Amino acid sequence: MYDDQYANKIDDIVFWKEIISKYPKQEKRILEIGAGTGRIAKEIINESIYYTGIDKSNNYSAVGNKKIENLHNRGKILNFDMASFNLNTTFDIIFIPFNTLLHLTTEKDINRCFSCVRMHMKKEALFYIDVFVPNPL
Numbered sequence: 001m002y003d004d005q006y007a008n009k010i011d012d013i014v015f016w017k018e019i020i021s022k023y024p025k026q027e028k029r030i031l032e033i034g035a036g037t038g039r040i041a042k043e044i045i046n047e048s049i050y051y052t053g054i055d056k057s058n059n060y061s062a063v064g065n066k067k068i069e070n071l072h073n074r075g076k077i078l079n080f081d082m083a084s085f086n087l088n089t090t091f092d093i094i095f096i097p098f099n100t101l102l103h104l105t106t107e108k109d110i111n112r113c114f115s116c117v118r119m120h121m122k123k124e125a126l127f128y129i130d131v132f133v134p135n136p137l
Contacts, residue, residue, distance in 0.1 A: 012040065012097060012098055012130060013039075013040055013043045013044070015130075016040055016043075016044055016095065016097065017043070017044055019093070019095075019126075019128060020044060020049065020093060023092055023093055023126065025092055026048060027048055027049075027050065028048060028049050028050070028092045028093060029049075029050045029052075029089070029090070029091045029092050029093075029122075030044070030049055030050065030051045030052070030091060030092065030093050030094075030095075031052050031053070031054070031087075031091040031093070031094040031095070031120060032051070032052070032053040032054070032094075032095055032096075032097065033053075033054055033082045033094065033095070033096045033100065033113070033117070034054070034055060034082060034096055034097065034098075034100030034101075034103070035053025035054060035055045035060075035061070035064055035077045036055055036057070036060045036064060036100075037060045037063040037064045037067070038053065038063065038064025038065070038066075038067040038068050038077060039064075040097055040098075041053050041064060041067070041068050041075055041077065042064075042067045042068050042071065045068055045071040045072060045074055045075045046071075046072065046074075047072050047074070049074060049075075050074050050075075051068070051074055051075035051076070052075070052076060052077075052078065052087065052089075052091070053075070053076070053077035053078070054077070054078050054079070054080040054082060054085055054087075055077055055078075055079065055080075056079065056080070056081050056082065057079075058079055060077075061077045061078065061079050064077040065077050082096070082100070082103075082104065082113050082116070083104055083109040083110075083112040083113045083116070084112060084116065085116050086116070086119070087120060089120070090120055090121060090122045090125070091120055091121065091122060091125060092122055092124070092125055092126070093125065093126050093127075093128070094117055094120060094121060094125060094126070094127045094128070095127070095128040095129070095130070096113075096128070096129045096130065097130045098130055099130070099131055099132055100130075101113070101129050101131055102131065
């Protein structure tokens with residue numbers, strides 16, 4: 001149902017591809033927080049990206065992994081809560097797309113999420129959050 005609802009949403013995919021392409025390293029390690037069904041993952045994984053996504057939903061992660069299983073063998077979506085995860089590795093780019101941060105409803109959970117992000121960032125890593133702000137407010 002999610003995939004049907006957002007099948008025509010591609011503007012953010014163009015945005016993420018551009019952000020990733022500007023990162024100076026040839027091989028990039030990417031973490032997507034709130035990877036869902038792999039809508040973005042299947043479009044950004046290529047031969048120069050090692051992709052990891054996390055999502056709290058087992059069902060969404062399974063759908064996402066099915067979508068990316070044949071993409072250069074460089075991607076996986078794992079089941080973790082974005083407010084509490086440890087992947088024992090670091091990343092060049094970490095992003096939280098498409099209003100996903102708004103699923104955290106307490107300041108405590110947002111702070112926990114940001115602490116996890118910090119723990120997974122390489123020294124020169126970039127961190128992006130995509131949150132819709134209506135205009136005019």
